[in-house]
Amino acid sequence: MKRSVAQLVILCLIVSCTNGETKAAGSNSDGSEVWGYAEVRPKAHMFWWHYKSxxxxxxxxxxxxxxxxxxxxPGASGVGIGNFQEIGPLDxxxxxxxxxxxxxxxxLFVDSPVGSGYSFVEEKDLYVKSDEEAAKDLTTLLQQLFNKNPILNRSPLYIVAESYGGKIAVKLGLSVIDSVQSGKLKLHLGGVILGDSWISPEDFVFSWGPLLNYISRLDYKGLDLSNSLAENIKKQIQNGEYAEATQTWMELESTISLNSNGVDFYNFLMDTGTDPVSLTTSEVNRNENRVLKKYSRYLNDLRSSSDVNNEGGLEGLMNGVIKKKLKIIPKDLLWGNNSSNVFTAMQADFMRHTIQDVDELLAKGINVTIYNGQLDVICSTSGTEAWVHKLKWEGLEEFKKIERQPLYCESDRKTRGFTKSYKNLHFYWILGAGHFVPVDEPCVALKMIGDTTKSPHQL
Structure with missing residues (x-):
């Protein structure tokens, strides 16, 4: 997004630019909410929104x-989706x-990587191209927000991620540790929490065919086609052909959709387009591959146009009343408009696994919590269990031996899930939930996050 000097001067005044840093640009009357832009690199602006409980x-x-x-x-908006659709104070x-x-x-919600949601770059070559670059930008944001705020830097921070955000979360966890130990960041890291996270793409694509065949959404012909494409992806990953593996991933999703009559990748009990949480009224870029357009339903807007009062679902809400409330969003910036640019820039990193980073977090004594929805396909529970069993962490064998404990919600004795822990690794199986656990099972998700964040901080 090119901007004139005059526009940039006005923007800088709005967000109180100071030597590459930014101060909070807005808040509500009682100070329980504050938001602003952080210039995480020259001409790269990340939007954040902090709610005080x-x-x-x-x-x-x-x-x-x-x-x-x-x-x-990568490219979905935490400020929009996570906030208004999943865990924020308002729906x-x-x-x-x-x-x-x-x-x-x-x-603390952020639109990361830059280009997601309300975040923006002034030049297209400033989009991040890897998980490491995204984590570096987020570390810069945390330095700007936490270092001079004693209320924040005395409080344990839990990095909670959903889907692709998990790959960035583990990189960020390691970056935070390095920055704290070098004295560049004042922060207590409480843990990293990975919800239905895309940690190992290879393990997930191999899980899709057998899972969907077992529940009768794929027949054996569809299973064979799925497994064949998964094998191609494995070879491409082994050869370091990550961009090509992403293209084959798109082909695999298309093949599964065709042979399952459009199973919803976020909840296998539904068809694509019937779940109001994963449905959108528009596609990010109508000239791109059909499967990428389908995936961009998640990137842009996960609600249907029937959610009126905001004229067009979440997109209408974010470009309407919320943008008006925040006051600092550039007038020519449309929320979610650059999501596909973010995805395209990171395409070569999309199929790269980050299992080794989870291992490193565990070895450093950081609490790592994993939770997964039973009905998810794209980040299936079986795929998650497969990559967990590849960990080299010294406690893995003992973790596997431990019996699970059932999860209940409030006074109801219905089994809502299972959990088990060994040392600093914790796993939650959430029954009845798809990809969006806080939406599908809000009560047990709230209990889980409460139990997880009660632990004393590790760093």
């Missing part, structure tokens, strides 16, 4: 956690959400 404990001997929510994609009708995670922690 009304349940926050100010006693320094009882640290109150902060959750940094990282959306997937897309701007009504209070009973299951908001503010009951357990402060919430």
């Amino acid at each position: 009304p349940y926050r404990v100010e006693d320094p001997s009882k640290p109150w956690p902060i959750i940094l929510w990282l959306q997937g994609g 897309t009708f701007l009504k209070p959400r009973n299951s908001t995670w503010l009951k357990k922690a402060d919430l």
Whole structure:
């Protein structure tokens, strides 16, 4: 997005630019919300929104956690999707959400990587091209927000990620550790929480055919086609042909959709287009590959146009009343308009696994929590279990031996899931949920995040 000097001067005044840093640009009257832009690199502007929990404990001997929510994609908007559709204080009708995670922690939403949501770059070559680059930008953001804020830097930070955000989260966790140890960042890292996360693409694509065949969405012909394309992806990954593997991933999704009559990749009990959480009214780029357009439903807007009061679902809400409330969003910036640019820039990293980074976090003593929805396809539970079993962490064999404990919600004795832990590795199996666990099973998700963030911080 090219901007004139005059536009940039005005923007800088709005967000209080100072030597490459930014200050909070806006807040509500009681200070419970504050938001702004951070210039994480020259001409690369990341939008953030912090909600202070009304349940926050100010006693320094009882640290109150902060959750940094990282959306997937890459290119989806945490400020929009995670906030208004999943865990924030208000839903897309701007009504209070009973299951908001503010009951357990402060919430910090970001539009990351730059180009997602309200974040933007002034020149197209400034989009990040790897998970490491995305994590570096986020580390810069945290330095700007936490270093001079004693309330924040005394509170344990939990990096919570969904979908592709998990790959960036583990890189960010390691980057935070390095920055804290070098004195560049004042922050207590409480843990990294990976929700239905795209940690090992190879393990996931191999899980799709058998899973969908077992539940009768694919016949044996469809299973063979799926497995054949998964084998091609494996070879491409082994040869370092990651961009080509992404193209084959698109072909695999298309093949599965054709042979399953359009199973929803985010909930295998549904068809694509019937789940209001994964449906959009528009596609990001009508000239791109059909499967990438389908995937961009997640990148841009996960709700249907029937969610009126915002004229066009989440996209209408974010470009309408929310943009007006925030006051600092550049007038010519449309929320979500650059999502496909972010994905395209990171295409060569999309199929690269980050299992080794999870191993490194565990070895450094950081709490790692994994949760997965039973009905998810794209980041299936069986695929997650497969990559977990590839960990080289010294505690893995003991972890595998431990019996799971059932999860319940409030006074109801219906089994909502299972969990088990060994040392600093924790796993939650969430029954009845697809890819978007806080949406599908809000009560047990809230209980899980409360239990997870009660742990003392590790760093």
